[in-house]
Amino acid sequence: MAAPAQTGAGQISDRGAGTRPCAPIRSTCPYCGVGCGVRLDRDDTGALTVTGDPDHPANRGKLCSKGSALAETAGLQNRLLAPRVDGHDTDWDTALQTVAHRFERTIAEHGPDSVAFYASGQMLTEDYYLANKFMKGFVGTANIDTNSRLCMASTVAGHKRAFGTDTVPGTYEDLDEADLVVIVGSNLAWCHPILHQRVLAAKARRGTRTVVIDPRRTATCDGADLHLPLRIGSDVALFNGLLAAIYEGGALDAGYLAQVDGFDASLMSAMASDLGPTGLDPDLAASFFRLWIRTERVVTIFSQGVNQSSSGTDKVNAILNCHIATGRIGKPGMGPFSVTGQPNAMGGREVGGLSNTLACHLDIENPAHRTAVRDFWEAPRIPDAPGLKAVDMFRAVADGRIKALWIMHTNPAVTLPEADAVRDAIAACPFTVVSDITARTDTARLADVLLPASAWAEKDGTVTNSDRTISRQRSALPAPGDARPDWWHIAQVARKMGFATAFDYTEPAEIFREHAALSGIAGALGRDFDISELSDLTNRAYDEMTPTRWPIAAKRGGRFFADGRSFHDSGRMCMIPVRWRAPAARQAPRFPFRLNTGRVRDHWHTMTRTGLTPRLSAHLAEPFVEIHPDDATALQIAPDTLVELTAPKGHAVLRATITDAVQPGTLFAPMHWTAETAPTGRIDAVVAGATDPVSGQPESKASVCAARAFAAAWYGFAVSSRPMTPTSAYWAMAPSGAGWRAELAGRAASQDWEAEARALFDLPTAQAQVLTDPARGIARLAFREGGKLVAALFVSPQPVGVMRDYLAGLPDEDVLSGRAPLGRPDPGPTLCSCFGVGVNTILSAIESDGLMTVEAVGAALSAGTNCGSCRSEIATLLTSARVNEAAQ
Ligand SMILES: Nc1nc2c(c(=O)[nH]1)N[C@H]1C(S)=C(S)[C@@H](COP(=O)(O)OP(=O)(O)OC[C@H]3O[C@@H](n4cnc5c(=O)[nH]c(N)nc54)[C@H](O)[C@@H]3O)O[C@H]1N2
Ligand SMILES: Nc1nc2c(c(=O)[nH]1)N[C@H]1C(S)=C(S)[C@@H](COP(=O)(O)OP(=O)(O)OC[C@H]3O[C@@H](n4cnc5c(=O)[nH]c(N)nc54)[C@H](O)[C@@H]3O)O[C@H]1N2
Numbered sequence: 042m043a044a045p046a047q048t049g050a051g052q053i054s055d056r057g058a059g060t061r062p063c064a065p066i067r068s069t070c071p072y073c074g075v076g077c078g079v080r081l082d083r084d085d086t087g088a089l090t091v092t093g094d095p096d097h098p099a100n101r102g103k104l105c106s107k108g109s110a111l112a113e114t115a116g117l118q119n120r121l122l123a124p125r126v127d128g129h130d131t132d133w134d135t136a137l138q139t140v141a142h143r144f145e146r147t148i149a150e151h152g153p154d155s156v157a158f159y160a161s162g163q164m165l166t167e168d169y170y171l172a173n174k175f176m177k178g179f180v181g182t183a184n185i186d187t188n189s190r191l192c193m194a195s196t197v198a199g200h201k202r203a204f205g206t207d208t209v210p211g212t213y214e215d216l217d218e219a220d221l222v223v224i225v226g227s228n229l230a231w232c233h234p235i236l237h238q239r240v241l242a243a244k245a246r247r248g249t250r251t252v253v254i255d256p257r258r259t260a261t262c263d264g265a266d267l268h269l270p271l272r273i274g275s276d277v278a279l280f281n282g283l284l285a286a287i288y289e290g291g292a293l294d295a296g297y298l299a300q301v302d303g304f305d306a307s308l309m310s311a312m313a314s315d316l317g318p319t320g321l322d323p324d325l326a327a328s329f330f331r332l333w334i335r336t337e338r339v340v341t342i343f344s345q346g347v348n349q350s351s352s353g354t355d356k357v358n359a360i361l362n363c364h365i366a367t368g369r370i371g372k373p374g375m376g377p378f379s380v381t382g383q384p385n386a387m388g389g390r391e392v393g394g395l396s397n398t399l400a401c402h403l404d405i406e407n408p409a410h411r412t413a414v415r416d417f418w419e420a421p422r423i424p425d426a427p428g429l430k431a432v433d434m435f436r437a438v439a440d441g442r443i444k445a446l447w448i449m450h451t452n453p454a455v456t457l458p459e460a461d462a463v464r465d466a467i468a469a470c471p472f473t474v475v476s477d478i479t480a481r482t483d484t485a486r487l488a489d490v491l492l493p494a495s496a497w498a499e500k501d502g503t504v505t506n507s508d509r510t511i512s513r514q515r516s517a518l519p520a521p522g523d524a525r526p527d528w529w530h531i532a533q534v535a536r537k538m539g540f541a542t543a544f545d546y547t548e549p550a551e552i553f554r555e556h557a558a559l560s561g562i563a564g565a566l567g568r569d570f571d572i573s574e575l576s577d578l579t580n581r582a583y584d585e586m587t588p589t590r591w592p593i594a595a596k597r598g599g600r601f602f603a604d605g606r607s608f609h610d611s612g613r614m615c616m617i618p619v620r621w622r623a624p625a626a627r628q629a630p631r632f633p634f635r636l637n638t639g640r641v642r643d644h645w646h647t648m649t650r651t652g653l654t655p656r657l658s659a660h661l662a663e664p665f666v667e668i669h670p671d672d673a674t675a676l677q678i679a680p681d682t683l684v685e686l687t688a689p690k691g692h693a694v695l696r697a698t699i700t701d702a703v704q705p706g707t708l709f710a711p712m713h714w715t716a717e718t719a720p721t722g723r724i725d726a727v728v729a730g731a732t733d734p735v736s737g738q739p740e741s742k743a744s745v746c747a748a749r750a751f752a753a754a755w756y757g758f759a760v761s762s763r764p765m766t767p768t769s770a771y772w773a774m775a776p777s778g779a780g781w782r783a784e785l786a787g788r789a790a791s792q793d794w795e796a797e798a799r800a801l802f803d804l805p806t807a808q809a810q811v812l813t814d815p816a817r818g819i820a821r822l823a824f825r826e827g828g829k830l831v832a833a834l835f836v837s838p839q840p841v842g843v844m845r846d847y848l849a850g851l852p853d854e855d856v857l858s859g860r861a862p863l864g865r866p867d868p869g870p871t872l873c874s875c876f877g878v879g880v881n882t883i884l885s886a887i888e889s890d891g892l893m894t895v896e897a898v899g900a901a902l903s904a905g906t907n908c909g910s911c912r913s914e915i916a917t918l919l920t921s922a923r924v925n926e927a928a929q
């Protein structure tokens with residue numbers, strides 16, 4: 042089978058002048074922090090192809106399912122093409138003047154702390170640097186925070202406590218050279234797929250052992266040597282147990298410890314700790330400890346299961362303590378390794394985008410650092426105390442302390458905890474500016490001023506990935522309409538506010554040079570982040586820059602901490618005594634469930650890009666909640682029905698996925714759905730706003746809620762060649778190859794399904810074929826225009842049992858039966874999105890051809906042979922097929 046097309050349609054014809062075929066351009070994937078290199082090719086029709094860059098050190102040519110589908114998301118669908126003020130398109134000058142004027146007036150009347158900027162780990166370093174310079178240096182407030190507060194803040198705080206700076210010691214090569222890789226609170230297989238494949242390749246090549254520590258059984262557990270399903274929030278107890286075992290097992294590194302502060306207190310705390318809170322079988326924990334103790338080369342990967350917790354910073358230090366105590370840090374094949382989520386989460390840390398950091402890993406509370414930055418920027422002022430952290434920032438918006446707000450490259454009305462309150466706060470804010478590539482987001486819909494941003498393939502800059510490698514993003518397409526890069530939005534507003542000299546940039550290279558020069562000052566002040574070698578890059582050298590990891594090898598051997606020296610004033614490493622605390626929200630009879638949240642394989646956050654492609658939407662097409670079979674039975678929740686979650690501050694309705702992958706009493710729901718795609722699927726409406734006391738990071742994985750069956754009087758499945766306008770109590774809509782598909786449900790059945798359907802599809806006159814059985818509550822309707830099927834609706838009192846993937850293709854056949862003509866099999870939900878292979882197809886091939894391995898499935902069906910992101914799910918199907926066979 043040929044490789045799937047990776048060509049995006051329709052980008053060029055509407056982009057006007059400047060479009061021409063070009064030599065392959067090297068750039069970086071705009072999704073996760075792995076930071077894979079991509080090659081962008083444009084043919085003479087202007088169509089874009091995106092392939093992996095074989096020369097990039099992060100991925101050596103590979104891409105995961107999201108990266109492989111990039112070209113399909115580079116079109117103009119949903120793009121915001123002109124600035125808008127109060128809902129009306131306008132010119133840039135008017136929009137910029139409006140923003141500058143309102144910001145100036147608010148500052149004049151209420152002081153600089155009455156304005157705020159909410160930025161994003163997806164902004165390029167140049168954009169981010171400028172946002173920080175603008176707010177901290179020129180507006181004069183530290184009220185700039187970023188969605189990295191929801192993502193990396195606990196790691197930043199943990200690193201600073203241990204190392205004196207926010208330094209990630211790991212490199213990707215460590216994963217190739219480790220003998221043990223421990224994966225804590227990270228679904229690496231779905232969220233950092235190319236790194237996961239790297240770990241699996243090392244396993245196949247040299248027998249690397251892997252351990253997964255996650256309360257859920259995830260795709261990452263497949264093939265792991267051990268899975269420790271600890272209780273949510275109990276990691277500190279587990280790693281304290283490990284530290285005690287390290288001590289008892291004689292695995293301390295006395296030489297390294299000679300340069301460490303805090304060992305005795307940390308050990309005492311660890312010895313006083315017990316494994317009770319983890320709920321783990323002591324033998325299982327003991328085998329993990331033994332493996333860790335006897336394996337010198339151990340890398341501990343961690344991400345949101347660690348960070349997004351009210352004890353997130355302590356979890357980070359509990360992990361770091363074990364590596365420091367054994368001296369297993371900063372040497373080949375060993376070290377703690379926080380993997381970053383967003384493509385430029387690391388760059389955001391370098392520019393100091395958080396409200397409690399300055400720039401280049403300098404500290405806002407350090408007078409010498411402040412003076413150095415102020416002098417460098419020639420800034421009129423610089424705040425001497427941290428500003429508001431994300432959750433508090435939006436509380437300040439709600440209570441009126443913040444009166445003007447600029448949101449760039451993030452969608453807080455969906456992704457912050459207590460999202461309904463956040464949405465209402467933004468709506469009530471006297472002045473909100475949103476810079477986005479589309480107006481169709483929950484946040485953009487609330488903006489007073491909308492500024493159109495150039496998208497990923499249209500702009501230039503740099504990003505830094507999880508292992509500190511700085512890579513270029515390069516433009517391959519002209520920006521459509523009036524879209525402009527984010528740095529330009531900021532520079533223009535700053536200029537109009539009277540800061541013309543300080544924001545007199547014409548291109549990103551100038552900003553990058555300035556950032557690199559400032560890092561030299563930070564380096565001279567003893568900081569880790571010093572890329573001043575790059576401060577005199579010519580424009581051409583910047584254009585041609587190849588991936589560069591800091592510390593730049595020549596200077597410090599490319600590594601940190603192997604020598605036991607830290608960036609604390611004392612130069613000593615710090616172990617931090619930590620004690621387990623329960624998650625902030627307590628389970629109670631009214632809210633008996635603990636709610637865990639996270640990601641799915643093929644979607645990126647609020648889906649403004651991945652949601653455009655049918656291929657990526659076919660893997661999981663609607664919001665769902667994983668619930669344990671015992672709980673489902675107790676609550677009389679049947680498979681595929683809907684579940685209603687209620688929490689003190691919000692509620693959600695989601696499809697039930699009954700599975701023992703989650704523990705009894707816990708639920709898992711993904712974070713991706715929005716008012717645009719499934720209004721009751723906004724899971725952050727249910728998530729409480731508790732935060733970590735040190736980092737301010739929200740506890741996105743341990744809220745409490747109640748669950749019950751949603752009382753649906755009817756369920757519906759609809760397909761249409763055009764977007765639909767559902768109004769039912771529950772709906773979720775996704776693109777399909779031929780148009781759109783939607784799942785629907787309501788509390789009361791309609792008396793007139795034809796009228797309902799005509800309104801849903803906006804087909805007042807199309808020819809209808811209707812089959813209803815009011816007694817059984819069944820209705821099936823098909824609509825044709827010019828004889829061609831354009832829409833269909835299937836209604837039933839139970840979850841609708843039709844062949845969804847067949848119907849989604851809007852076949853020109855009699856579809857009222859809901860099934861393909863006899864003999865044509867139903868492929869089922871897509872598992873391999875590259876080759877469009879469904880679950881049923883794979884299962885029947887396993888059964889009929891006796892396939893035993895992922896490779897055999899690949900050889901028979903191609904599934905899993907391109908990006909490989911679905912390989913662990915194929916392995917799970919193979920296992921379950923074997924289990925079924927054994928049971929028969
Ligand atoms: N497909 C996809 N990939 C992505 C993203 C995306 O949206 N989609 N987003 C990117 C971003 S910004 C980020 S931050 C990363 C996030 O990457 P991950 O951190 O891997 O993703 P999550 O699914 O948020 O959470 C990881 C796991 O933490 C577990 N967990 C929950 N509570 C606990 C706990 O108390 N202890 C432990 N040990 N584990 C726990 C959850 O069960 C979950 O499996 O992914 C990046 N990559
Ligand atoms: N319950 C729960 N909540 C979570 C999490 C969780 O695990 N559970 N994870 C948290 C984490 S780790 C993260 S990182 C956040 C992510 O949450 P967000 O950052 O809020 O989500 P995104 O969908 O990535 O939002 C990015 C926005 O930028 C827009 N955009 C795309 N390209 C550009 C561009 O070039 N310029 C501009 N200006 N805009 C652009 C997109 O259209 C979109 O609206 O969510 C957090 N929220």
Ligand code: SF4
Pocket residue numbers: 070071072073074075076077100103104105106107108109232233234235236
């Ligand atoms: S792993 Fe996938 S999403 Fe992450 S950077 Fe690579 S291709 Fe992009």
Ligand SMILES: [Mo]
Pocket residue numbers: 191192193382383
């Ligand atoms: Mo993130």
